[in-house]
Amino acid sequence: MILGAFPFLYAETHYRLPFLFNRLFKREPELIADVPYRVLKSAFLPVLLLVKDAHLFPTGVISVKLFIDGQRFAEERLNFLAKQKFNERILEFDVSRFSAGWHEIQIKITYEVDGKTRVCFADNYRTTRHRPFRCYFAAESLPRKHDYFSGDFHSHSSFTEDQIEFGASLSAMKRMAEAVELDFFCVTDHSYDLDDAVDNYLKNDPSFPKWQRFQKEVKTLNSKGKGPLIIPGEEVSVRNAKNQTVHLLILNHPQFIPGSGDSGERWFSNKSEFSVKQILSQIRGGALAIPAHPAQKVPFAQKLFINRGPWTPGDLLRHHFNGLQFINGNQPSGVKRGMALWKSLLLQGKKIFPAAGNDAHGHFNRVREIAIPFIRLKEHGHHVFGQWRTLIHCSGRPQHPQQVLDCFKKGRILLTNxxxxxxxxxxxxxxxxxxxxxxxxxxxxxxxxxxxxxxxxxxxxxxxxxxxxxxxxxxxxxxxxxxxxxxxxxxxxxxxxxxxxxxxxxxxxxxxxxxxxxxxxxx
Missing domain, CATH: 2.60.40.1930 (Macroglobulin (MG2) domain)
Known part of the structure; x- marks a missing residue:
C-alpha cells in the first residue's frame, strides 16, 4: 500500500520499510483507550482498552485508573497477559453521581513489557498529546419523536486493517453505539481490505474468507436481539466518468463486490475493477447504493499516486442512487460543502435522499491518525462515531438490517448532530x-x-x-x-x-x- 493514502483509523506504528527510520516505532504493542463522546449518566460509561500487536511484544496489562475532572474515580486491576494480535477489554463504570454536562476523563494504563513496568495516559503513541477525553454525561436522550430511529451510515471496523491503520471490533462498536444511543450503524469497510487473507493484509484471497467472516460476525451479533442493529456493507472503490476512483457505499448486499483501484496494493495499477454503471447493474435484493462523501476534497497525493478523484456532477446526475452521504463527520466546512452539493443536485431536478455518517474508523471520542508516515500523528474531532446521525421514520423498531433500508427508501429522513x-x-x-x-x-x-x-x-x-x-x-x-x-x-x-x-x-x-x-x- 502507498503509505498515507487513507490515514483515518487508529494508527498502526509497527510497520517498517527497509532502511527507513520510523520515529513512531516502539518495542511494545499499541495501547489505546477510548470512550464514547456522550453517554446517559443513568447508564454505565464503557471504556475500551485495545492492545494491538501483542503477539510481537507480549504485554502484561496491570491496571486501568479512571480520573474524572482531575480526580481519581476508579481503578480496575486487570493483571492479564496480552499476547494475541488483537486484545480488547471493555470496562464499565457507573457515572450516575456526576452532574449532567461535559466532563474530562483521563485514563491511566499501567503495563509491563520485557520485565519493565510502564505507564501511559490515553495511549502509548509517540507524538500524541495524551490529554483527557471530553464526554457529555446526558440527563436525557437526544430529542426525537418515538417513531424515528437513529443511525450512522458510514463507519469502519477492525476488518479494515493495513500497514498504517486498524479499527475496533464489531462487538466494541456495538457497545459504543449503544452508549451514544444509536439504533443501528452501517459498517462499510473498504472493499480492498475485505478481499484480504484473514491474517495477512498484504495478501489477497480470491475466496474472500475475510468478507465471509465479516458477514458471519454481523449475523451472530444481530441474532442476539439486543442493542443496535449492524448493517453490513462495503465502501467499494469504483471508476467515475473520468476513470478516477471514487467510493460507493453498498449496504446489505448478499455478494462481495471487489474494488481495489486505490488500494496501493498493485504498483502502477490503479484502475478499479468496475465503473459506477457496472456496479449499479450488479446490485441485488434490497441493497442500497449511496455515494460516499461526494463533497470531500481529494488530496493531491491521492490524485497523483492512487488515481483518486471526486464524484463529478455527471456521475451523480446520470445514475440512480438510493441516497447521498454528503455529510461525512462534524467539520463545519465539510458539512457546508456537502449541503451545497445536495442543493445543487436538487435544483438540477435530481431527486436524491440525504444521508449522514462520520467515516469513523474506531474513534469513539477523538481521532488519532497518521499525519506524516513514520514521523507524526495528529488528533482531531472531525470523524467521531455517531456524532452526525441519519434519523429514519419506521412504524416500529427495525428487527433486521433490511427493515432499516426499506424505511430509508421511503425518504422520511432527517440528518442531525x-x-x-x-x-x-x-x-x-x-x-x-x-x-x-x-x-x-x-x-x-x-x-x-x-x-x-x-x-x-x-x-x-x-x-x-x-x-x-x-x-x-x-x-x-x-x-x-x-x-x-x-x-x-x-x-x-x-x-x-x-x-x-x-x-x-x-x-x-x-x-x-x-x-x-x-x-x-x-x-
Whole structure:
C-alpha cells in the first residue's frame, strides 16, 4: 500500500520499510483507550482498552485508573497477559453521581513489557498529546419523536486493517453505539481490505474468507436481539466518468463486490475493477447504493499516486442512487460543502435522499491518525462515531438490517448532530411527509425538539426550491432570540404549486443543527 493514502483509523506504528527510520516505532504493542463522546449518566460509561500487536511484544496489562475532572474515580486491576494480535477489554463504570454536562476523563494504563513496568495516559503513541477525553454525561436522550430511529451510515471496523491503520471490533462498536444511543450503524469497510487473507493484509484471497467472516460476525451479533442493529456493507472503490476512483457505499448486499483501484496494493495499477454503471447493474435484493462523501476534497497525493478523484456532477446526475452521504463527520466546512452539493443536485431536478455518517474508523471520542508516515500523528474531532446521525421514520423498531433500508427508501429522513426537526405538508385533508410527492400544497407543519444537550432552538427555516429557475428561497423563518425554546410546533398557511419543485427545512440550536429531506411538488 502507498503509505498515507487513507490515514483515518487508529494508527498502526509497527510497520517498517527497509532502511527507513520510523520515529513512531516502539518495542511494545499499541495501547489505546477510548470512550464514547456522550453517554446517559443513568447508564454505565464503557471504556475500551485495545492492545494491538501483542503477539510481537507480549504485554502484561496491570491496571486501568479512571480520573474524572482531575480526580481519581476508579481503578480496575486487570493483571492479564496480552499476547494475541488483537486484545480488547471493555470496562464499565457507573457515572450516575456526576452532574449532567461535559466532563474530562483521563485514563491511566499501567503495563509491563520485557520485565519493565510502564505507564501511559490515553495511549502509548509517540507524538500524541495524551490529554483527557471530553464526554457529555446526558440527563436525557437526544430529542426525537418515538417513531424515528437513529443511525450512522458510514463507519469502519477492525476488518479494515493495513500497514498504517486498524479499527475496533464489531462487538466494541456495538457497545459504543449503544452508549451514544444509536439504533443501528452501517459498517462499510473498504472493499480492498475485505478481499484480504484473514491474517495477512498484504495478501489477497480470491475466496474472500475475510468478507465471509465479516458477514458471519454481523449475523451472530444481530441474532442476539439486543442493542443496535449492524448493517453490513462495503465502501467499494469504483471508476467515475473520468476513470478516477471514487467510493460507493453498498449496504446489505448478499455478494462481495471487489474494488481495489486505490488500494496501493498493485504498483502502477490503479484502475478499479468496475465503473459506477457496472456496479449499479450488479446490485441485488434490497441493497442500497449511496455515494460516499461526494463533497470531500481529494488530496493531491491521492490524485497523483492512487488515481483518486471526486464524484463529478455527471456521475451523480446520470445514475440512480438510493441516497447521498454528503455529510461525512462534524467539520463545519465539510458539512457546508456537502449541503451545497445536495442543493445543487436538487435544483438540477435530481431527486436524491440525504444521508449522514462520520467515516469513523474506531474513534469513539477523538481521532488519532497518521499525519506524516513514520514521523507524526495528529488528533482531531472531525470523524467521531455517531456524532452526525441519519434519523429514519419506521412504524416500529427495525428487527433486521433490511427493515432499516426499506424505511430509508421511503425518504422520511432527517440528518442531525443534535436537535430534531420534521415537516409535513397538507393538500386539503391529505397529509404528506418528507420523501413524498404532492400535487400542490396549502399549508406546512413544522415540529422541532431540542434539550439542554443540544441547546435551545435558535432558528428554523423553511426553504422552497425552484429547479426551473435554479434557485432556492426562504418561504418562512422563525428566529428565537429572547427566550429558551426547546419545543416548537406550528402549521403555516402557504400556497405552493408545481412551479415550486420542493420544500425542505433546517433548524439550528445553540450547539447543533438538523435538516430534513424534501417534500416534492409534482403530479
Amino acid at each position: 443534535g436537535p430534531f426537526l420534521e415537516i409535513s405538508a397538507f393538500s386539503g385533508q391529505k397529509q404528506f411527509f418528507a420523501g413524498q410527492c404532492a400535487p400542490e400544497l396549502d399549508s406546512v407543519k413544522v415540529e422541532a425538539l431540542a434539550n439542554h444537550e443540544t441547546g435551545a432552538i435558535t432558528q428554523i427555516v423553511l426553504w422552497a426550491g425552484f429547479p426551473t429557475q435554479k434557485r432556492e428561497q426562504v418561504i418562512w423563518q422563525k428566529d428565537f432570540t429572547t427566550q429558551s425554546v426547546f419545543s416548537f410546533s406550528r402549521k403555516i398557511s402557504l400556497a405552493l404549486n408545481r412551479l415550486t419543485g420542493y420544500i425542505r427545512a433546517e433548524i439550528k440550536s445553540e450547539y447543533g443543527m438538523a435538516l430534513t429531506n424534501c417534500i416534492w411538488i409534482e403530479d
